Amino acid sequence: METDMVTNSRAEVLRRVRAATGGTSDGAAAWIGWNGIAREYRRKGTRERKKVLALLEDRLRDYDGRVVRVTSEGVGQSVAEILAERGVRRMVVPVGLPVGWLPVSWMPPSAGGVEFVVDEGLSSHELDGVDGVMTGATLAIAETGTFVLQSVAGQGRRATTLVPDYHLCVVKAEDVVETVPEAMERLQEMAGLATTFVSGPSATADIEMTRIKGVHGPRFLDVILIV
Amino acid sequence: MRVLERLGHTVEFPRGQTCCGQMHYNTGYQAEAMPLLERFVAQFRGAEAVVVPSSSCVAMMRDHYPKMAVAIGRAELIAEVDALLPRVFEFSEFLTKRLGLEDVGAYYPHRVTYHASCHGLRNLLLGDGPMRLLKAVRGIDLVELQGLEQCCGFGGTFAVKNADVSSAMLAEKTTAVLNTKAEACTACDNSCLMHIQGALHRQRTGVKTVHLAEILAGEDGVGR
Amino acid sequence: MSRGGLDPKTAPTFPMAAKAMLGDAQLRKNVRHATDVIQGKRARVVGEMPDWQELREAGKQIRRHTMEYLDFYLEEFEANCTRAGGVVHWARDAEEARRIVVELVKASGSDEVIKIKSMTTEEIQLNPALEAAGIHPYETDLAELIIQLGEDRPSHIVVPALHKNRQEIREIFQREMNLPELGDRPQDLADAARMFLREKFLRVKTAVSGANFLIAETGGVCVVESEGNGRMCLTLPETLITIAGIDKVLPRFQDLEVMLQLLPRSATGERMNPYNSIWTGVDAASADDGLRDGPGVFHVVLMDNARTEILADEEGRQTLNCIRCGACQNACPVYRQTGGHAYGSVYAGPIGAILTPQLQEMHHAQSLPYASSLCGACYEVCPVKINIPEVLIHLRNKVVKQNTAGVAGLFDVEAGAMKAMAMIFRSERRFRATQRLGRMAERPLVRKDERGQGWIGWLPGLLGGWTQARDLEEMPKETFRDWWERRGRDGN
Numbered sequence: 001m002e003t004d005m006v007t008n009s010r011a012e013v014l015r016r017v018r019a020a021t022g023g024t025s026d027g028a029a030a031w032i033g034w035n036g037i038a039r040e041y042r043r044k045g046t047r048e049r050k051k052v053l054a055l056l057e058d059r060l061r062d063y064d065g066r067v068v069r070v071t072s073e074g075v076g077q078s079v080a081e082i083l084a085e086r087g088v089r090r091m092v093v094p095v096g097l098p099v100g101w102l103p104v105s106w107m108p109p110s111a112g113g114v115e116f117v118v119d120e121g122l123s124s125h126e127l128d129g130v131d132g133v134m135t136g137a138t139l140a141i142a143e144t145g146t147f148v149l150q151s152v153a154g155q156g157r158r159a160t161t162l163v164p165d166y167h168l169c170v171v172k173a174e175d176v177v178e179t180v181p182e183a184m185e186r187l188q189e190m191a192g193l194a195t196t197f198v199s200g201p202s203a204t205a206d207i208e209m210t211r212i213k214g215v216h217g218p219r220f221l222d223v224i225l226i227v
Numbered sequence: 228m229r230v231l232e233r234l235g236h237t238v239e240f241p242r243g244q245t246c247c248g249q250m251h252y253n254t255g256y257q258a259e260a261m262p263l264l265e266r267f268v269a270q271f272r273g274a275e276a277v278v279v280p281s282s283s284c285v286a287m288m289r290d291h292y293p294k295m296a297v298a299i300g301r302a303e304l305i306a307e308v309d310a311l312l313p314r315v316f317e318f319s320e321f322l323t324k325r326l327g328l329e330d331v332g333a334y335y336p337h338r339v340t341y342h343a344s345c346h347g348l349r350n351l352l353l354g355d356g357p358m359r360l361l362k363a364v365r366g367i368d369l370v371e372l373q374g375l376e377q378c379c380g381f382g383g384t385f386a387v388k389n390a391d392v393s394s395a396m397l398a399e400k401t402t403a404v405l406n407t408k409a410e411a412c413t414a415c416d417n418s419c420l421m422h423i424q425g426a427l428h429r430q431r432t433g434v435k436t437v438h439l440a441e442i443l444a445g446e447d448g449v450g451r
Numbered sequence: 452m453s454r455g456g457l458d459p460k461t462a463p464t465f466p467m468a469a470k471a472m473l474g475d476a477q478l479r480k481n482v483r484h485a486t487d488v489i490q491g492k493r494a495r496v497v498g499e500m501p502d503w504q505e506l507r508e509a510g511k512q513i514r515r516h517t518m519e520y521l522d523f524y525l526e527e528f529e530a531n532c533t534r535a536g537g538v539v540h541w542a543r544d545a546e547e548a549r550r551i552v553v554e555l556v557k558a559s560g561s562d563e564v565i566k567i568k569s570m571t572t573e574e575i576q577l578n579p580a581l582e583a584a585g586i587h588p589y590e591t592d593l594a595e596l597i598i599q600l601g602e603d604r605p606s607h608i609v610v611p612a613l614h615k616n617r618q619e620i621r622e623i624f625q626r627e628m629n630l631p632e633l634g635d636r637p638q639d640l641a642d643a644a645r646m647f648l649r650e651k652f653l654r655v656k657t658a659v660s661g662a663n664f665l666i667a668e669t670g671g672v673c674v675v676e677s678e679g680n681g682r683m684c685l686t687l688p689e690t691l692i693t694i695a696g697i698d699k700v701l702p703r704f705q706d707l708e709v710m711l712q713l714l715p716r717s718a719t720g721e722r723m724n725p726y727n728s729i730w731t732g733v734d735a736a737s738a739d740d741g742l743r744d745g746p747g748v749f750h751v752v753l754m755d756n757a758r759t760e761i762l763a764d765e766e767g768r769q770t771l772n773c774i775r776c777g778a779c780q781n782a783c784p785v786y787r788q789t790g791g792h793a794y795g796s797v798y799a800g801p802i803g804a805i806l807t808p809q810l811q812e813m814h815h816a817q818s819l820p821y822a823s824s825l826c827g828a829c830y831e832v833c834p835v836k837i838n839i840p841e842v843l844i845h846l847r848n849k850v851v852k853q854n855t856a857g858v859a860g861l862f863d864v865e866a867g868a869m870k871a872m873a874m875i876f877r878s879e880r881r882f883r884a885t886q887r888l889g890r891m892a893e894r895p896l897v898r899k900d901e902r903g904q905g906w907i908g909w910l911p912g913l914l915g916g917w918t919q920a921r922d923l924e925e926m927p928k929e930t931f932r933d934w935w936e937r938r939g940r941d942g943n
Contacts, residue, residue, distance in 0.1 A: 121741015217679025255847030382824025390916025425921025
């Protein structure tokens with residue numbers, strides 16, 4: 001009986017939709033109609049490369065993210081410096097994070113160095129106990145100051161970039177696009193993956209429209225841009 | 228009238244004209260507005276240009292007459308509406324867009340502020356046309372109105388049906404007008420002006436409202 | 452902890468409710484401040500976009516196209532979501548939606564849920580239904596938390612607690628979180644919310660969310676938020692139940708490139724809000740190795756609740772294009788005076804004035820279509836170009852038709868007056884006669900002012916609202932028509 005009810009609701013809602021729109025839709029007609037939508041907005045950026053990167057930096061900073069530029073050889077060193085400055089002790093990293101991004105000669109935790117914990121299934125409570133997380137990113141969008149994370153090697157599960165209070169994200173310059181449509185085009189192929197757009201640290205303006213950095217997600221955000 | 232005649236146009240006033248039907252249409256009495264559309268077409272079909280001193284009336288015609296004609300369903304009426312509407316202009320629009328004028332030779336030695344009526348601003352896209360006309364008036368002391376694009380709260384039957392909210396909106400508008408220390412507030416729509424005038428008079432402010440046409444009709448007696 | 456919902460069936464008429472709000476100086480100040488700030492931010496980031504109008508046009512066309520082929524896209528979404536491990540449910544109305552969610556929560560084995568801000572769950576008054584079933588809902592959006600703890604009601608689609616200032620929020624938190632020392636800096640209040648909710652995020656195993664977009668092509672769901680509470684609810688629990696109106700579907704993943712530009716800039720005046728989550732069904736990885744990303748059980752409830760009624764109305768249909776950004780509320784001079792509660796519905800402001808009566812199939816909330824001066828500010832800022840004034844007029848016509856139908860209509864004072872006026876306007880003779888009559892009729896009401904000009908300071912009956920705050924100038928002795936004719940005769 002329960003099943004009947006469920007089936008009936010589905011049939012009834014679809015019947016109402018079809019009665020309202022004048023019959024059952026034809027997939028081919030929908031396809032043609034969709035292709036006919038006027039998309040006269042900017043699809044591709046027009047800025048030169050240097051300016052795109054500068055724009056990304058500007059937009060990230062505008063939303064309280066810190067940005068550091070390094071060459072690919074300098075990532076490990078930069079990570080060591082940033083983490084020392086932030087004073088974090090335990091960092092979680094996803095499976096598949098490039099080893100070259102980790103500090104070359106870091107002190108063992110017993111000697112006061114940063115401990116890197118690989119996420120091999122940490123519980124939410126365990127994640128709550130680490131100081132920060134370090135990941136890569138699929139791409140970044142200059143115009144909006146956004147980087148995009150997906151459930152893939154090097155970026156990890158969504159919870160890891162959410163529960164710890166600090167996020168250090170490494171973005172490669174070649175993964176920076178200028179506009180949102182360029183980003184969606186790149187993401188299309190893997191559209192089924194869990195995907196998170198991050199633009200600055202978590203924030204709220206619910207109290208008198210005052211922007212407050214950091215509510216539930218990471219309150220502190222650094223971005224390393226590999227150029 | 229005087230402005231248009233001064234500019235060398237022949238002005239006629241078809242006596243059979245009454246109302247465009249906006250109040251009925253916007254309040255939900257669309258059936259009652261239909262005959263008024265037909266009346267409008269019958270009265271004005273012969274005109275080279277129809278100049279209307281109220282932006283909301285023009286907005287009513289442009290936004291709703293075509294589909295009203297379709298609803299009435301007579302092919303010749305639809306065609307007549309289509310043919311007539313491009314010749315219908317709001318007063319300031321006629322001067323700036325159709326005639327390409329800014330200086331119409333007016334003289335008005337008073338401190339004036341301008342309220343951008345909603346329909347003129349958003350439906351007719353008059354933009355800064357009225358301001359350009361005003362700036363060209365000799366002797367005028369034009370002061371910008373804070374929040375000039377904010378609705379005065381008239382909205383036809385809104386002022387009666389939601390009198391409290393309407394009054395609150397109006398209070399903001401009159402405060403802004405008084406802050407300019409202007410002697411007169413002008414606009415391209417008589418209904419807004421009647422509304423603003425109502426409060427300015429109730430508060431015994433001594434500030435009056437004048438239609439843009441009245442300012443542009445002003446002359447210094449020297450003649451030109 | 453239950454709170455009175457906003458129920459259009461029992462709410463007072465807009466003019467009555469608005470009058471009460473207009474008397475609350477603090478509320479009006481809070482609303483004015485908040486809407487001013489958002490409008491300023493929106494104007495700045497919209498101004499950055501050289502192609503804003505093209506984006507709006509694309510947004511409108513995408514939404515219109517979706518409605519045209521809604522059955523196709525709903526079935527496509529269902530098939531793709533199911534393939535990805537989600538379970539799709541259909542609800543005809545609010546009652547059925549509530550029942551489905553309550554049963555799903557019970558089946559998850561939890562007697563508490565964490566909730567993402569969702570106007571759809573407010574629309575169907577889900578929280579009282581959960582509580583009645585012994586399930587405690589925790590609102591996790593800061594504003595919704597303020598509303599829930601304060602036993603208040605949301606007054607804005609995007610910023611539901613914008614009618615409260617920091618002192619009022621502090622009082623609520625001090626009392627409900629037992630933090631007598633709490634300060635009133637926004638940062639202090641946000642920190643308190645973080646502390647209060649973190650324990651719930653880590654503990655509660657079932658979450659309820661709304662959805663900003665359902666993607667037919669992939670079966671994915673998109674939720675747009677700022678604080679990270681959304682991500683917590685979408686990611687940490689074992690069971691996730693998403694409830695969405697059938698209007699929330701988008702044809703393809705690519706369509707997000709338009710919506711994710713329009714929505715954040717219109718809603719909060721940000722280039723992109725801090726977090727957008729897109730997920731599709733459940734992660735295939737096993738829970739046993741601990742590497743599964745997100746909940747293992749995912750349900751979507753697709754709810755009609757009168758949306759098909761709106762769909763069937765050709766002129767009202769564009770209402771369904773709404774992406775709930777709230778820009779029309781911030782821009783509306785009426786909303787800015789009264790705040791959201793006066794609208795008697797979770798959907799306040801211009802969009803509420805058209806959406807609420809239609810969701811009630813025009814049986815309730817009949818005063819809402821008149822809660823607008825038709826100034827058009829809402830249409831101007833709408834990211835998907837819903838012509839709200841046009842729909843308002845359309846709904847007014849429906850209201851008039853309902854009210855004037857049958858015998859009762861014969862006694863409707865307003866309708867009688869309107870019909871009489873229409874009759875007068877149809878004839879020049881009657882028009883002139885009425886002008887003369889008007890001058891006679893108004894005579895007892897006219898008082899001369901110090902300049903000798905006649906004014907009316909009091910009007911009877913329906914027209915009395917006018918003379919609350921305004922005078923009406925007496926009709927001129929000589930009408931324009933008379934002057935014109937005399938001028939013609941005198942050859943002047």
